Amino acid sequence: MPSMRAGPAAARVATARCIGHARGEPEGLTPTPQQLSLEKRHRQYHELGRYITNCLPKYIQQFSVYKDELTLCVAPNAIVQTCTFLRDHVNCQFTICTDIAGADYPGRSNRFEVVYHLQSPRFNQRVRVKTYANESSAVPSVVPIWPGANWFERECYDMFGVFFTNHPDLRRILTDYGFEGHPLRKDFPLTGYTELRYDEDKKRVVYEPLELAQAFRRFDAQSPWEPHGDGVRVPKLTDPQPAATEPLEAAKKP
Numbered sequence: 701m702p703s704m705r706a707g708p709a710a711a712r713v714a715t716a717r718c719i720g721h722a723r724g725e726p727e728g729l730t731p732t733p734q735q736l737s738l739e740k741r742h743r744q745y746h747e748l749g750r751y752i753t754n755c756l757p758k759y760i761q762q763f764s765v766y767k768d769e770l771t772l773c774v775a776p777n778a779i780v781q782t783c784t785f786l787r788d789h790v791n792c793q794f795t796i797c798t799d800i801a802g803a804d805y806p807g808r809s810n811r812f813e814v815v816y817h818l819q820s821p822r823f824n825q826r827v828r829v830k831t832y833a834n835e836s837s838a839v840p841s842v843v844p845i846w847p848g849a850n851w852f853e854r855e856c857y858d859m860f861g862v863f864f865t866n867h868p869d870l871r872r873i874l875t876d877y878g879f880e881g882h883p884l885r886k887d888f889p890l891t892g893y894t895e896l897r898y899d900e901d902k903k904r905v906v907y908e909p910l911e912l913a914q915a916f917r918r919f920d921a922q923s924p925w926e927p928h929g930d931g932v933r934v935p936k937l938t939d940p941q942p943a944a945t946e947p948l949e950a951a952k953k954p
Contacts, residue, residue, distance in 0.1 A: 738768060745770040748825070752792070756785060771828045776839045779816075779831050783845050786818060786827065794818035794827060797842065800852035802860040804886045810834045812862050816842070833862050841867040859884040878907070 731739075742765060749763035749770050759778035764771050774782045786794040796819040803813040810832035818827050833839050841864040842849050853864045854873040861882040864870055872879060880893045891910055899906045 741768040745825075748792075748827075752786070755789070756782060769826070769828065771830060773830045776831050776833060776837065779829070780840045780842065780845070782829060783816065783818075783842050786829070787845055792820060793822040794820045794825075796821065797846035797849045797852070800842075800849055800856055802856045802862060802884065804860060804884065806886050808832075810837070812860055814839055814856060814862060835861065838863040838865045840865050841870075843867060858882065861885065 745765045745768060749765060749772070752772065753760045753763055756778075759774050759782050761773045761775065763773065772782065786792045797816060798819050799817040801815045801817070803815065805811050805813065812833045814831050814833060816829040816831075818829065820826070831839060839862060841853055843853065844866070850868065851873060853867055854870060856862050857864060857870055858872040858874050859882055875883065881888050883892075893910055894907045895910045896905060896907060898904070
């Protein structure tokens with residue numbers, strides 16, 4: 701056993717080795733303290749996910765745990781009840797909404813996924829809450845629950861076009877006034893729809909429709925690797941034959 705002067709890190713390593721030997725694991729497969737901590741948090745998040753699901757069976761559709769990340773999936777009409785529970789319940793206390801992100805999956809009927817990232821300083825835990833929407837549906841706002849989510853929802857609306865009901869000031873926050881489209885949608889062109897430039901005659905910045913037209917070009921040039929036309933039969937190449945030398949020798953004779 702290491703001495704106490706070796707520090708707490710060495711003591712944790714020795715403890716992990718003792719646990720590995722007690723389990724009958726080889727020396728090389730002994731879990732590290734980081735792995736033990738990850739397994740512990742994995743179990744904690746599984747217990748928390750089951751606890752929340754049992755408390756809200758009508759709202760939680762499913763939960764998943766990947767390493768030390770807990771994800772809850774709920775319907776849009778249950779987002780306010782779920783977030784209120786996560787904030788106020790004594791065993792949760794997720795009092796901070798660190799971010800609200802969006803994702804676009806055009807192949808789904810509800811193509812937009814809204815993800816709430818929550819943090820509990822009391823228990824040092826994090827949880828993600830996922831819900832869904834499409835172009836014509838809306839998601840209830842969580843600004844009454846976390847006032848700091850105001851700008852997060854505005855950004856999600858600006859980038860993806862997800863509408864949040866009961867939001868106190870739902871308008872664009874990153875793009876300019878009169879901007880057309882939502883830049884983070886998968887069907888939004890990389891060049892956008894308008895061009896921004898400074899007009900010397902008007903002495904101001906102007907918006908113009910973006911011209912994506914290209915001059916007409918023909919791509920029917922012949923290629924040495926592909927046949928073109930009816931084709932021409934090329935004579936078969938043969939080795940050159942030596943020329944006759946008898947007439948030349950006869951000419952040299954006087």
